[in-house]
Amino acid sequence: MNAPSHLPSVDKLLQHPRTAALLDSYGKTQCTQAIRAALADARSRWLAEAGSSPDSADALLDAAEHQLQQLFAPRLKAVYNLTGTVLHTNLGRALLPQEAIDAVVQALATPSNLEYDLADGGRGDRDDLVEDLVCRLTGAEAATIVNNNAAAVLLVLSTLARDKEVVVSRGELVEIGGAFRIPDVMTRAGARLVEVGTTNRTHEKDYEAALGEHSAALMKVHCSNYAISGFTKSVPEADVARIAHARQLPLIVDLGSGTLIDMRDWGLPYEVTVRETVEAGADIVTFSGDKLLGGPQAGIIVGSKALIAQIKKNPLKRALRVGKLTLAALEPTLRLYLHPEKLAERLTTLRLFTRPAAAMQQQAMLLQEPLQNLLGADYVVDHAAMTSQIGSGALPVESLPSHGLVVRPSERKRAGRLLQQLEAALRQLPRPVIGRLRDDALWLDLRCLEAADQPAFAANLQQLALGSSGKDGPA
Ligand SMILES: *Cc1c(COP(=O)(O)O)cnc(C)c1O
Numbered sequence: 001m002n003a004p005s006h007l008p009s010v011d012k013l014l015q016h017p018r019t020a021a022l023l024d025s026y027g028k029t030q031c032t033q034a035i036r037a038a039l040a041d042a043r044s045r046w047l048a049e050a051g052s053s054p055d056s057a058d059a060l061l062d063a064a065e066h067q068l069q070q071l072f073a074p075r076l077k078a079v080y081n082l083t084g085t086v087l088h089t090n091l092g093r094a095l096l097p098q099e100a101i102d103a104v105v106q107a108l109a110t111p112s113n114l115e116y117d118l119a120d121g122g123r124g125d126r127d128d129l130v131e132d133l134v135c136r137l138t139g140a141e142a143a144t145i146v147n148n149n150a151a152a153v154l155l156v157l158s159t160l161a162r163d164k165e166v167v168v169s170r171g172e173l174v175e176i177g178g179a180f181r182i183p184d185v186m187t188r189a190g191a192r193l194v195e196v197g198t199t200n201r202t203h204e205k206d207y208e209a210a211l212g213e214h215s216a217a218l219m220k221v222h223c224s225n226y227a228i229s230g231f232t233k234s235v236p237e238a239d240v241a242r243i244a245h246a247r248q249l250p251l252i253v254d255l256g257s258g259t260l261i262d263m264r265d266w267g268l269p270y271e272v273t274v275r276e277t278v279e280a281g282a283d284i285v286t287f288s289g290d291k292l293l294g295g296p297q298a299g300i301i302v303g304s305k306a307l308i309a310q311i312k313k314n315p316l317k318r319a320l321r322v323g324k325l326t327l328a329a330l331e332p333t334l335r336l337y338l339h340p341e342k343l344a345e346r347l348t349t350l351r352l353f354t355r356p357a358a359a360m361q362q363q364a365m366l367l368q369e370p371l372q373n374l375l376g377a378d379y380v381v382d383h384a385a386m387t388s389q390i391g392s393g394a395l396p397v398e399s400l401p402s403h404g405l406v407v408r409p410s411e412r413k414r415a416g417r418l419l420q421q422l423e424a425a426l427r428q429l430p431r432p433v434i435g436r437l438r439d440d441a442l443w444l445d446l447r448c449l450e451a452a453d454q455p456a457f458a459a460n461l462q463q464l465a466l467g468s469s470g471k472d473g474p475a
Contacts, residue, residue, distance in 0.1 A: 006054050007042055010035055018061050024070045033132055034071070038221055067146040079432040080457060084402060084445030086352050087389040087391035091295070091434065093290040094346040095448075099332035102294065106183065107328035114324045127312070129327050133334040137260045138274040140285070140302035144312050146320040150180045152286035152299030153254050157189035157219075159314045160250060160284070162421065164216030165192045169202035172221040173235060177257070182221055191216065201233040207243050217252050220282075222272075224256035224393030240282025250283035250307060258287020258300070260337050266344055266354050269398040273300065283307055289326070291392045294349035295333035296326045352448055353390065353400060360403035360446040361385075363454060367405060367446075374464050375407065378418055382406045388447045404445040417442050425466045433460070 013019060013035045022031050041063065042055040055063075081091045096104075106112075117124040127144050134143035146152050151281040157166065166186060173195065175181040186193045192214070207218060218240050237253060244251040258274050271292065277285050284307055289298030299320075301311060311317065322330075336346050344350045364383035372381040384406045387399035409418035422442055426433040435444040449457055 003273065007039060007046070008057050008060065009401065010039065013057060013060060013064075014063060015095035016057055018058070021373070022061070022065060022068060026072060029066060030071060031064070032396055034067045035060070037067060038063040057463060060340060063337060079434050080453075080460075081403065081448045082433060082435045082444040082446065084386060084388040084436060084443065084447060085256045085403070086349060086388060086393035086448060087291055087353040089392055093392055094294045095352070096296065096332060097294070097336060097346050097348050099336065099346070100329040103328040103332045104325050107324050108175050110288050112324065112328075114327070121158070125244070126321070126324075128129070130331050132335055133331065133338075134300060134302060136387075137334060138285070138302050139278045140274075142306045142308035143300060143302045144308055145322050145327065146301065146317070147288075147322055147326075148297050149256065149286055149288040149299040150176075150185065152301045153182075153185050153322040154189050155299075155311060155314060155316050155320055156252055156286060157217075158316055159311045160252065161189065161191035161216035163190055163192075165194045165212070166217050166219050166252070167194045167196055167207055167210045167215060168219045168221065169197045169234060170199050171197060171202055171228060171232070172197045172219075172223060174221055174223055174226070176224060182254075200228055200231060200236060203233060204235050204239055204243060207235065209242060211243075211247055211249070214321070215247070215249055217250045217342055219252045219254070222252045222256040222258075237277055237280035237282055241283075244283075245281065250303075251276050251281060252284045253282040255285055255287040257293075258285070259292040259449070261343070263292075263353075267352065268353055268400075284311075288392070289330055289333075292349070292390070293333070294347045296329035298326050298330055310381045345432065352450075355402075355447055355450075357385065357403050358399045359451070363446045363449065363451065365407050365455070368460065370458060371405060371461065373405070374461060375422070378384075378410055378466075379422065380408050380410050386443060386445055389444050400447070400448045402445050404443060404447075407442040408440065408446070419469060425464055428465065429460055429463055431456075431460045431470055433457075 009030065014032065015458070019031065019393050038060045044059060046052060046054050052183050078157050079091060081088055083086050087093045091302050113124065113127075115124045115126050130145060133142045135141065146155055168182065173182050178235070183193050196202055196210045208392075220237055220240055237251070241251045255272070255274060255277060257271065260274060262270070264274060265382065274287060275287055282303070284301060284303035286301050288297060289295040289300060301308065333347070336343055343352050361383065368381050368383050372379075375381060382405070383403065386404050388402040389399055407422060409415040411418070419437060419440065419442055423435065423437060433444070
């Protein structure tokens with residue numbers, strides 16, 4: 001159907017005096033497309049509402065400009081993570097230390113010795129940038145780095161167990177974050193899963209009975225995101241290692257988070273370290289770079305020289321390898337671990353885990369009144385003790401004492417709608433604020449809002465635009 005003759009043409013709008021600024025900001029291709037789309041919209045509206053007056057050139061250009069602004073706006077936005085989950089997978093997991101940020105900026109802007117041996121001018125191996133550090137920090141003989149821990153598990157199984165069997169306890173056939181399930185990864189790696197034991201109990205004799213001529217490895221998987229309690233038994237790594245080694249088979253351990261330090265030294269709950277796992281006899285250990293380690297997304301594989309060499313020769317390694325930005329970020333993060341006395345100050349994730357609740361309480365008390373004033377009589381803002389989670393499946397049952405703000409609607413009958421409105425308004429802020437809805441209240445855990453960020457946070461909140469709250473008048 002043709003345009004109503006009284007709508008301006010695309011050419012006419014492109015030559016409109018207002019369009020010069022749009023052309024300068026956004027270029028001809030996108031401006032033309034946005035104007036066409038605005039015209040198409042206006043045309044269908046005009047057809048749908050017979051007799052309505054067609055849009056003016058200004059209204060059409062407003063629509064085009066709005067579209068262009070959205071098209072050119074960044075999609076990846078900084079947000080405030082007040083969910084109380086420090087390593088929040090949907091919000092990007094670990095925040096990196098300044099040393100890593102600086103190194104990434106440099107790697108983005110300048111050539112580097114990524115695969116170049118500065119000692120002899122020959123070709124290098126990108127793993128060399130971090131391998132000695134990883135080995136020093138874990139006690140392993142060798143290491144290689146891939147895109148994430150899921151890739152690490154895939155690569156290890158594909159190398160060591162293709163067309164063969166891998167024995168795993170039923171209690172450890174976990175699913176991590178929806179898309180990573182041990183049985184599925186096993187299939188994709190071409191390995192056959194042999195399940196032993198029951199969901200809650202697996203014994204040494206179960207492993208022994210499952211081993212045969214097709215066995216390639218025994219595997220233990222850290223039950224990252226769930227805990228079995230009650231009548232349970234699992235076989236410790238050292239005992240599974242002994243069973244494996246008696247048959248010249250390797251023990252593979254997927255540690256998931258994999259910490260490099262004894263977290264108890266920082267007053268945190270205990271989590272088995274990579275070093276302890278290596279010392280228990282694991283031949284290969286895999287873990288994530290962006291969980292408890294506090295670095296970039298990466299999968300770190302450590303183990304014996306011979307097995308790591310075999311893994312590095314798998315053609316999949318080339319497909320799963322990391323880019324220079326990952327290595328640029330990982331290397332300084334690992335170097336921080338060489339100096340544990342300063343670690344809680346420098347490693348951002350550890351600094352967040354170890355923030356005293358009193359610091360968050362002080363912040364909450366400072367923010368309570370300004371937030372109450374912004375929200376008006378529809379809401380009641382309190383500060384309260386709460387608990388943060390480490391997140392990303394690390395220590396699922398452990399929580400950290402924290403403090404924050406709790407916002408409750410002042411009227412019960414409109415509570416649901418008011419809460420939704422508030423939650424949405426916080427998401428629409430220039431820097432969106434993400435909290436947690438629970439028990440008919442919005443909880444804003446201040447653990448991940450460091451004191452230095454507080455002024456910017458308060459200024460951002462001033463932009464809060466709560467829509468009208470409905471029949472009872474404006475909020
Ligand atoms: C998190 C986790 C994975 C996946 O690690 P990514 O780095 O997210 O790919 C695999 N196994 C276990 C046990 C985990 O906890």
